[in-house]
Structure formats: C-alpha cells, structure tokens
Amino acid sequence: MGQVTVRVGGYSHPVSCEDGQEAHLVALAGEVDKRVSSIKAMGGGQFNEARLLLLGALLLADEVHDLKVALAQARAGQPVPPPAADPRVADRLARIADRIEGIAQTLDRT
Template structure:
C-alpha cells in the first residue's frame, strides 16, 4: 500500500492510500491546508484543534450543499423524465387517433367510389 507525506498547517503527516490515489490524497490534504490557512488568516491564533474543527465544519458544509444541489438536480431529471414520458404517451395517442381517422376517411372514400362505380 503506497504511503505519502502531506503537510497540513505546517505539520507533516505520513498517510497510506490505495494504489493510484496518491495525487487525489495530496489534493485533499492541500485543500484542508488551504482552509486552515484561510481560517488562521481570519481568526488569528485560536488553537490548532479549533482551527481543524472549523475547517472540518466548512468542508462538511460544502459537502452538504453539494448533496443538496445533487438532490435538486436529480429531482429535476426525474420530473423531466416524467414529462417526457407523458408527452410521448400523448403523442402516441394522437398518432393512433390520426391513423384511425385516416382509416375512417379511406373507408368513406371506398364507399363513395363503390357507389360512383355502381351508378356508372
């Protein structure tokens, strides 16, 4: 199992990860480091643990917001699919009605043709 070293808040950590996930873990660690640096810039020296907790809450909030947006998008996709299905069903009904109308018209024309031919 690969191991990498990441730096968060000027402290280094050795971490294990799955094969091929090294770059991803480094990116995540850099994001956490960035959040902690941002918080330290806003609040000053308020303690490592408090900064870490605040960074975790910020990350969790972003995750929550992303999940909420994903649910909204999924609901919209589902609604669009239902609308499309209803529209397709309506189109099929209209096609069937049109075909029946054409059949009736063709039958009427055949009756008229038969009468005209019989009278001639």
C-alpha cells in the first residue's frame, strides 16, 4: 500500500493509495488545492480547514457536472460550447463561491 502526504490549503494530509498511484494522488490533491487557493483568493481565507475543503469539493463537483453535460451533448451530436476562457470566469467563480457559502451557512444552522 502506497502512502503520500499531500498539502491542500496549507494543511498536510497523509493518504494511502494503491502502489504506483502516488503521483496520480499528488496530482489530484493539486487540483483540489487549486480550488481551495481560488477560494482563499476570493476572500475565503477566514474559513477553517473543513469549510475550505467543502467549498473546494463543491467547485470540483460543479466542474464535473459541466463536463458531464458537455459529454452528453457531444454524444448526442449537439454542438459543445467552448470552455470559458475569458474574464467572466472569475465572476462566475465568485457567484459559485457565494452560492456555496450560502449552502454552508444553511448547513451550520442545522
């Protein structure tokens, strides 16, 4: 069993994986860390580790959803819009972060 320590949002996490999958796991953690870093850059630096990881996971889930929709459209022969590569991406991420924070606040009340 392989073992690596990954850093996400400034926190270290030891994680086990199948032998030979260590580099892949580190790359996946890097993707999570990118999302957590973007949340911090948008003013989310006051969140605790659990909140940062939750918000990062929700951003990734949103991206996966968009990719599934695009894949379904491509399989159905529908045109797939090009990926967002303009300044509006930051605005979209900010709106998503606001929605996620609203969800997180609702969870805190329960």
